[in-house]
Amino acid sequence: MSQFKYNRLDKANVAVLLVDHQTGLTNLVQDFSPDDFKNGVLAMADIAEYFKLPTILTTSFEDGPNGPLVPELKEKFPKAPYIARPGNINAWDNEDFVKAVKATGKKQLLIAGIVTEVCVAFPALSALEEGYEVFVVADASGTFNQTTREAAWLRMQRAGAQMMTWFGVACELHRDWRNDIEGLATLFSNHLPSYRCLMQSYDAGRKAGKR
Amino acid sequence: MSQFKYNRLDKANVAVLLVDHQTGLTNLVQDFSPDDFKNGVLAMADIAEYFKLPTILTTSFEDGPNGPLVPELKEKFPKAPYIARPGNINAWDNEDFVKAVKATGKKQLLIAGIVTEVCVAFPALSALEEGYEVFVVADASGTFNQTTREAAWLRMQRAGAQMMTWFGVACELHRDWRNDIEGLATLFSNHLPSYRCLMQSYDAGRKAGKR
Amino acid sequence: MSQFKYNRLDKANVAVLLVDHQTGLTNLVQDFSPDDFKNGVLAMADIAEYFKLPTILTTSFEDGPNGPLVPELKEKFPKAPYIARPGNINAWDNEDFVKAVKATGKKQLLIAGIVTEVCVAFPALSALEEGYEVFVVADASGTFNQTTREAAWLRMQRAGAQMMTWFGVACELHRDWRNDIEGLATLFSNHLPSYRCLMQSYDAGRKAGKR
Amino acid sequence: MSQFKYNRLDKANVAVLLVDHQTGLTNLVQDFSPDDFKNGVLAMADIAEYFKLPTILTTSFEDGPNGPLVPELKEKFPKAPYIARPGNINAWDNEDFVKAVKATGKKQLLIAGIVTEVCVAFPALSALEEGYEVFVVADASGTFNQTTREAAWLRMQRAGAQMMTWFGVACELHRDWRNDIEGLATLFSNHLPSYRCLMQSYDAGRKAGKR
Amino acid sequence: MSQFKYNRLDKANVAVLLVDHQTGLTNLVQDFSPDDFKNGVLAMADIAEYFKLPTILTTSFEDGPNGPLVPELKEKFPKAPYIARPGNINAWDNEDFVKAVKATGKKQLLIAGIVTEVCVAFPALSALEEGYEVFVVADASGTFNQTTREAAWLRMQRAGAQMMTWFGVACELHRDWRNDIEGLATLFSNHLPSYRCLMQSYDAGRKAGKR
Amino acid sequence: MSQFKYNRLDKANVAVLLVDHQTGLTNLVQDFSPDDFKNGVLAMADIAEYFKLPTILTTSFEDGPNGPLVPELKEKFPKAPYIARPGNINAWDNEDFVKAVKATGKKQLLIAGIVTEVCVAFPALSALEEGYEVFVVADASGTFNQTTREAAWLRMQRAGAQMMTWFGVACELHRDWRNDIEGLATLFSNHLPSYRCLMQSYDAGRKAGKR
Amino acid sequence: MSQFKYNRLDKANVAVLLVDHQTGLTNLVQDFSPDDFKNGVLAMADIAEYFKLPTILTTSFEDGPNGPLVPELKEKFPKAPYIARPGNINAWDNEDFVKAVKATGKKQLLIAGIVTEVCVAFPALSALEEGYEVFVVADASGTFNQTTREAAWLRMQRAGAQMMTWFGVACELHRDWRNDIEGLATLFSNHLPSYRCLMQSYDAGRKAGKR
Amino acid sequence: MSQFKYNRLDKANVAVLLVDHQTGLTNLVQDFSPDDFKNGVLAMADIAEYFKLPTILTTSFEDGPNGPLVPELKEKFPKAPYIARPGNINAWDNEDFVKAVKATGKKQLLIAGIVTEVCVAFPALSALEEGYEVFVVADASGTFNQTTREAAWLRMQRAGAQMMTWFGVACELHRDWRNDIEGLATLFSNHLPSYRCLMQSYDAGRKAGKR
Structure with a gap:
């Protein structure tokens, strides 16, 4: 008998967490070309909108050098919970954020953000600990260089996160x-x-x- | 005592699944040079033929932009089950496909396709869940870029798939x-x-x- | 005394030649990521429009596998001379094309196209021979792989073409x-x-x- | 229920092991540019100082070709335990070193050193065996080339070490x-x-x- | 007035020199993948045949470790002058070879071979000195690594050779x-x-x- | 309590398996430069000799295109068991080979060979199944390209092999x-x-x- | 007789032009890692200071998104001519800038800036036209990606600029x-x-x- | 008529200049793997010996951090002129060195050294100015990184140096x-x-x- 259980992304059971896609932080990303990264982030946003997935936006210090949330995201999700964290680096340390996640009632989380090893990995690990299924949207998540990315992926892999990219996410949600x-x-x-x-x-x- | 059980590829117990090697989709592949990729796909096909492995062909929307099955495959396997899926993205969601797989009576599946993170990974994960041993033929499977490939490999690795390339497949099947x-x-x-x-x-x- | 004469791009003296940016041919380009290439081509088009540069569109066999002109270009330049070449590979071999170039009265040519070593290099070399100043828009021109690109650049460099990218073109045209x-x-x-x-x-x- | 327990880096429970950051050995490192590597090592040192983490310095044969400890580290941690190992390659084989680690009373170890597959991996594996949580600071650790690094990472990943980079370490320690x-x-x-x-x-x- | 004269490849005026495409030497080539290189060589051969270009084959020490001429070439050009050089490294040092070139009466030479910096570059430089126009078919020519290739290209560029790849050659010959x-x-x-x-x-x- | 047991390489308990380092097969290796690969293989051989590790040599079809064993290895281990396999691709399928391994009485196996995904991976998986601890010497093992290598590493990682490089092997054996x-x-x-x-x-x- | 005249960098005859090293523009640079680029720029600045070379600073729109001059440069050259250009993209189009260059009385210009193909290439070409000897400090100059850099280098190479890096500059100036x-x-x-x-x-x- | 004159390397007319191949400086080289670089240097030395080319050794500050001449070179050329320069960075600035070069009576110079853009490029440019033919042995010359190497090559290319690698040098000297x-x-x-x-x-x- 197989031990592996394939819990596919189920559009009725998925929430999307977009973490710290801010204009300043975007300028730190160098593991993708700017065109590729912009496309990855906006594709993930379009997926969330298309499949009507509950989406949660959060930012870190958006009134400082990290910059405001990328405007395209703000416009696309005008009614989404929007948690401007006053200081917590791990979004999961912010009560409002966790409350917003729990309010969705979903158990599968698609996470993307900047930078991969912090803004993505920390809430991913926290969510895994609480029993969520975590799917990282790797090409909507960026960081300083490829070495950092590879280390982050291995840490998340070890903890049980599933590495995906936006195209696979769309296909697994759509199914047919x-x-x-x-x-x-x-x-x-x-x-x-x-x-x-x-x-x-x-x-x-x-x-x-x-x- | 070792926990690891080396269930080698056994030509009496292997079926080959060639998923969505269509002309349009092939034009999306950029993680291999076109020459290398063509060679990988045709090598895998020749292996299937040489070892007389039951082979199943399937396509997605072959009357649209995805294009027809690569003609070389169609010609090589004139009698193979051929499932032109009407819409299921995961081939395993198609009853005829699963029926064809089960009809082979084999428990080891060699899977290759386009694109790696969808047309390969989805049926791979489904088959693993159902207790099949899954061997991914990595160089007969292509996708948009190397980052996407690496993420797909990690996801399949975590689920228990074995990453191989066509040369290793041929050697493991031939044995002597x-x-x-x-x-x-x-x-x-x-x-x-x-x-x-x-x-x-x-x-x-x-x-x-x-x- | 210096021998070098810096004939800058002068918006009063520049014409833009967009050669064979067709949908099929675009699918052959692998020396840029698809996002980067799309952006380069559309940026060059926006430059032509913004600076009101006379622009000439041409295609090769657009009713066959090469595919139609990329629709975005067709829409942006509805009144531009549009030469669907019946067979000439070097656009400069087509009388209508050369006539259109001459009709602009410009002596500086910005050339971009697919593929770099043919659709760009051939008219570039022809135009250089006729005394035009040729500026290649390297990131709006694509080809099969980086080796091919590098060879094409060297051939054009030897003949006197100037290698540029769209950002430099915009800056040199705008000046202030x-x-x-x-x-x-x-x-x-x-x-x-x-x-x-x-x-x-x-x-x-x-x-x-x-x- | 989730099996994964996210034991985050806790500044009250972390010790830092800087292993063999010597001037001669630094000249062997080629998996990072010298600027990037210097920055990674000094960043990790600044983190240790900033968070007042107990830090242990150790060197191998510092009177020979391996060279003295990088002076910047010596100056930053004047009171840190400093174990100039007389010959043990694995720092954990040195009683004084292990004593120093135990004296910190911490259970989480941040390890960096030169070269990754030896000076980092060996004490990492030893510490894992003794029940410590091990976090490798990948960009403060260098080796001969990328292939060697990748093999070392996989070996440590298998044993349960967590791959991190200095920026993630700082963020996980700071939390808010x-x-x-x-x-x-x-x-x-x-x-x-x-x-x-x-x-x-x-x-x-x-x-x-x-x- | 332009100084540049675009002497295009003219099928009435071109000869093809295939230098040392031997089985042993092919195993030394590492600046292309084996699939890509094989394709480049055979494409160039097909071009020579298709355009009925006089083609000259030559080998170096084919009875030793360098190996015999690649059989596909031998078969494609059964009547071509075939000079098995007894020892001259530069094919142009062999009288029979030069005689064969001169016998074609052509002034444009397409040269490809193994290895690029010797078997291609040496006759290329010799032919340039004698007033031939030389076109290097870069992707039908291979060598030990990319650094060597780049140095060879620069040396030939300086001497006046034109760097091309097989696709450009075919297009420039066909014209329409x-x-x-x-x-x-x-x-x-x-x-x-x-x-x-x-x-x-x-x-x-x-x-x-x-x- | 930690689950991980660090069974270090113990020179009293290690045997070395050098599989198919033949002259022809070496010419297939392209995931290392020839200089780097030669150095890795000879370094591993010197380690075996220096630590007096029982070493087993084996070849596949050495009278055909695969070529004879690399002469340097033959000379270094004149008395080593030498199994010229008559046809078994997986060395472990050869009784003499397994007998030779068992005769060493060692439980830790250092394996290197050509090509990685076959001549290394197959006996590695077989040995793991029989309860041996397997350490792959990654830089003394070569294959066709990096993609193939990466797939092979993942397959072996999954089965429990430890990825090492020769320098780490020497250090772990020497200890002090x-x-x-x-x-x-x-x-x-x-x-x-x-x-x-x-x-x-x-x-x-x-x-x-x-x- | 040789045609080449080696006019070496002569510290009595050199001026340094640092063009648009602004904080915002620095965030656009992706052809170097941030550590490497920062080091290149500051090394060039230290060279200018050490050799007491007249240095001219200039910025473009420093009150907008391009950001202020990198503070380290401002501090190092408190008395240097500082031209905040009101809009000219090519610094050489600014009279004050050219006046400042001429006031130095030097005929050799070391130029570095962001981005390479504009802020470096434009004044380099202008200066070449006016008879200056131009030396580009390639590793103190950055741009969007490597393709853009390579095109910019070729354009400047053609015009007669000499490509250098900071270490060579220091050595050529110091001489002994x-x-x-x-x-x-x-x-x-x-x-x-x-x-x-x-x-x-x-x-x-x-x-x-x-x- | 052709303008290009192919002055081949003529073993009766060549001298070899090995500049600053010192142990310390070798540790700075990162544009080649250490194995590849060592091989390149020793291959060039063997060529000099084999063809009995007059060879000149020179070092810079060999009693300091730059380290002594690589011992293998010292041993191979026991009677070669050996100029330990007291401070001149460009070897050509040292009278004894130039005297030694002139004493050879040769007009073709093969130059290799560390680092490429200084110890190779400076004497190369000086020698070109004095009318020597200069051939750079690119793979026996190393520097900090590939960007620096590429800039150095372009500078030398512009001045008329010929870029070669050791294999081409050997072949051009041997001829038959x-x-x-x-x-x-x-x-x-x-x-x-x-x-x-x-x-x-x-x-x-x-x-x-x-x-």
């Missing part, structure tokens, strides 16, 4: 294209330039066939 | 050169240019010795 | 922020995520100072 | 900015040039706002 | 798709897996449009 | 410089050029001090 | 250690951690020799 | 294997592990053929 072909295709077209090209080429080819 | 020296050598010659050169140099050297 | 601070800042904000963050952080800091 | 904003900011400003720039930009922006 | 669409497409399909996928996707799309 | 300063220093001087330089600089400095 | 051994050694010790270690090891070795 | 097959093969066998394997495989193959 037939649930909404148009919607998923739009999401991919907006965040996967190479997939967008495939679609455009296909449409052109099909039209050519009709002529 | 004496089972068919000619056949294995041909396989390697066709897919390992550096090994092919070794053979050609050797033949030339031996002939030189005979003169 | 005071010509339009708002406009240039918007351009940068849209295509340099890290610069956008600097601006957002700055605005937040200034507001904090005002409180 | 409000404990001392000034102090933590100074630490970051001294060792994260990009964060220092953020702070300076912010101050300038705020002043601009006040005018 | 209309000269033979089928033929060129087949060439690309055989040696550019990503282009082949584009074609297959396109065909499928067009068929879909027809339904 | 005082056991033989001269001997260990010579080993390092011969295989670590950077350490050799440290020693030479030190000697010069000391002499300078004496003047 | 005997001019001031202590001073140069201090400079190197402060900015080359590996050289600093050599010195410390040497001192220790010499002392050991004296005992 | 028949001049001494044994000798050249030994040189390659000693410094090209992959070529050595080819030879050993070939010998084995030939012997097999004889049986």
Whole structure:
């Protein structure tokens, strides 16, 4: 008998935690190119919106050098719980944040943030300890360099977090294209330039066939 | 006493799952050079054919931008179960696919596909949960970039999948050169240019010795 | 005395040639990540629009696998000369294309395209021979891999082309922020995520100072 | 129920082991640039000082080619236990060293040293066996090349060590900015040039706002 | 007036020199993956055949460790001048080789070989001195590592050689798709897996449009 | 209480298995530079000799393209059990080989070979299953490329093998410089050029001090 | 006869131009690690100070997102001409800047800045045109990524600029250690951690020799 | 007519300058792995000896941290002019050195040293100015990192130096294997592990053929 239980991401049971995606902190990220990282963060945000996942925003010292929350996120989630932490580095140390997480009633947490080894790893480890299933959205999370990232991944791997990237998250949540072909295709077209090209080429080819 | 049980790949007990090796999706792969990736996929296919492993082909939306199954695969396995999934992203969510897997009666699954973190990882995790032994053929599986690949590998590693590459698969299945020296050598010659050169140099050297 | 004459990009004397930015060909590009490449191409397009530079679009076999022109370009330059070449690989071999270039009356050419060593290099070399000053927009031009790119750069360098990237092009054309601070800042904000963050952080800091 | 217990770094329960940061050995390190490595080591030292963590220095054959302890460390910890090991390669094989560790009364050990797979890994594995919680400070530990580093990380990961980098260590120890904003900011400003720039930009922006 | 004269590759004026593509020497090449290198060499050979370019084969000590000429080349050019050099390292030092080159009557030489800095660079420099136009086919030429390759490129660049890759060579020779669409497409399909996928996707799309 | 038991390499309890370090197979290795790989293999051999570890040599098809055992190894271990396997790919499938291993009476196995995912991984997994402690000497083991290596490491990591490199092996076996300063220093001087330089600089400095 | 004239850097004839080393712009630099870049900039500044080279500071829009001049530079050169450009992107377009350059009476210019392809390349090209000898301090100049850097280097190379790094600059200016051994050694010790270690090891070795 | 004159390395007209290959300085080199660099230096030394090229050794401050000349070089050239420069950084500034160069009567100079941008580039530029032909042995020359190396190469390229690596040097000097097959093969066998394997495989193959 297998010991492994595949608890897939279930859109009815997932909450999204976006931790410290602030403009200043974004300028510290060097394990992705700025274009790739921006795309990863916005793709994750679009996923949260598309699947109507309860989403919690939090920032650290947003009135200082860390800078304000990236405006695109603020605009996309106008009604989301928004916890501007007065000082806790681990978001899970903030009561309001934990309360907001618990209020969602979800047991699966998608976590992304800046920087990976702190703003992502700390709440990920805290949540794992409390029995949540934790899925790290690796390409919506950035840090100083690749060595730091690799160390952070290993620490989280050891604790039981699952390493994912936004495309896998979208696919595991959607499960079946037939649930909404148009919607998923739009999401991919907006965040996967190479997939967008495939679609455009296909449409052109099909039209050519009709002529 | 050791806890580890080395259940080697056993050609009498292995099925091969080739998931979504479609022409459009192949154009998304950037964690391998196109030459390396093409070689990895065709090598895996040749292995399946050479060892007469039951092989299952499946595609996702092959009438759209994802494109048709790579023609070389279609030609090599004309009688293989071929499941054109109407929408399920995880092939294991498709009853026909699972039925086809079960029909093989095998408990070891070699899985390869595009993209690694979805079309490979999802059925891999599902199969692990159902008690199958899962072997990922890493160089016959491609995705958007190396970061995504690394995250996918860690997730599968955690769940118990075994990471392999096609050369190791062939060797573990064959076990002993004496089972068919000619056949294995041909396989390697066709897919390992550096090994092919070794053979050609050797033949030339031996002939030189005979003169 | 210096032999070098610095003929800067002069917005009154520049034309932009966008060569074969087609959806199929874009899927061949692997010397940039898809996000980075998309951004480079669209940034160059925005520069052409912002500085009102005469822009010429051309495609190769757009009714076949090369695919149609990237739609964003088509939309941005609805009135631009658009030469769908019936077969000439070097755009400069097409009379209509050369006529369109000459009709602009400009002597400085910004060239970008897919793939770098063909669709960029060939017209670049042809234009250099005819006495044009050629500036290659390297990050709006893509090809199969980095080795190919490096060879193409060396060939063009030898012939007298100047290697640039879109940010340098914008700066050399604009010359002085005071010509339009708002406009240039918007351009940068849209295509340099890290610069956008600097601006957002700055605005937040200034507001904090005002409180 | 979760099996994972998140025993965070607790400044009341942590000791720091700096193993063989000697001038000769430093010249062997090639998995980091010299600037990056120097910064990582000195950052870890500043953390130890800032949080007043009991710190133990040890060297191997400091009168030979391995060279003396890096002077900056000697100066920063004038009263720290300093064990110049007469020959033991694994510091944990040295009774005085283990005595010094035990004398701290701490159960969490932050370990850094040169070279990673020996001077860090050996005492890390020894300490794990004795029931300590071990946290490796990966960017204050260096070795011959990246392949060696990766192998060392995997060996320690398997044994239960937690891979961290100095920034994460500082954050996990500090827990809340409000404990001392000034102090933590100074630490970051001294060792994260990009964060220092953020702070300076912010101050300038705020002043601009006040005018 | 421009000083640059763009003497394009002209199929009526080109000869191909394939220097020391021997099985042993191929095993020394490490600046390309074996798959990529094999493809580059065979693509160049197919170009020579397709455009009916006079082609000269030469080897160095093929009865020793350098090994015999790669069999695929021998088979493709059964009637080509074949100079098994008795010892000259620079092929141009061999009278028969130079005679064969001169016998072609061509003034443009495409050169590829193993290793780049010797078997390619030496005859390239010799030919340049004698007034030939030299085009190096960089991805059909291999050597020990990338540093060596880069040095070799710079030396040849300084002497006036033009750095190209096989795809650019094919395009510059063909000039216009209309000269033979089928033929060129087949060439690309055989040696550019990503282009082949584009074609297959396109065909499928067009068929879909027809339904 | 800790669960981890640190069973260090114990020179009284270690055997060394050198698997398929043959001249032909060495030409397939591309995850190390040839200089680095040669050094790793010979360093491991010197360790075996220096610590008088029972060493077992084995080859696969040494009369064919795989080539003979690297001569340096043959010469260093003239009396070692030498199993020229008639066809078994996994050395552990060869009775003579296993007999030779068992005859050593050791329970810790240092394994190195070509290629990593087959000639190392297969006997490593077999030995783990039989209760041996397995230590992979990663830099004396080579394969086709880094992707393959990484997959092989993960598979072995999962099964319980410990990833090491030759320097760590030497240090863990020696334990204390005082056991033989001269001997260990010579080993390092011969295989670590950077350490050799440290020693030479030190000697010069000391002499300078004496003047 | 040689055509090349080696006009070495002559400390009596050199001026240093530090262009736009501002805190905001520094956060855009990703072609160096932040530690390496900070060190390069400060090393160049120390060189200017040590050799008493006339130094000119200039900034672009320092009251906006570009941020203020890096404070360390401001402090080191309190009396240097400081041109806060009101809008000119190319510093050479600013009359005060050019006046300041001319006032130095020097004909050799060391230029460093952010970003390389604009703030360095533009004044470099302008200065070359006016007959100055231009030396680019490549490791005190940063930009968005390596591709951009490489393009900028090629453009400047073509125009006649000489690519250097700070260590070469210091050595070419100093010419002979005997001019001031202590001073140069201090400079190197402060900015080359590996050289600093050599010195410390040497001192220790010499002392050991004296005992 | 061609302008390029291919003045090949002519063993009757070449002198070798080995500049500052000292033990301390070697520890600063990080643009090559230590194994690769050691091999490159010793290969160049063996070439000088094999072709009986007049060789000049020089060091900088060998009684200080730079360390003594690498002993292997001292031993190989016991009678070579040996200039321990009292302080000149550019060896060409030392009269004895230049006298030694002139005394050789050669006009082609092979230069290698540590560090590339200083100890190689400075005398290279000086020698070029005096009309010597300069060939840089790139893989026997090392420096701090790859960026520095690339800048140094470009500076030397601009001045007219030819970039080579030791293998090309040996081949260009030898010209024809028949001049001494044994000798050249030994040189390659000693410094090209992959070529050595080819030879050993070939010998084995030939012997097999004889049986």
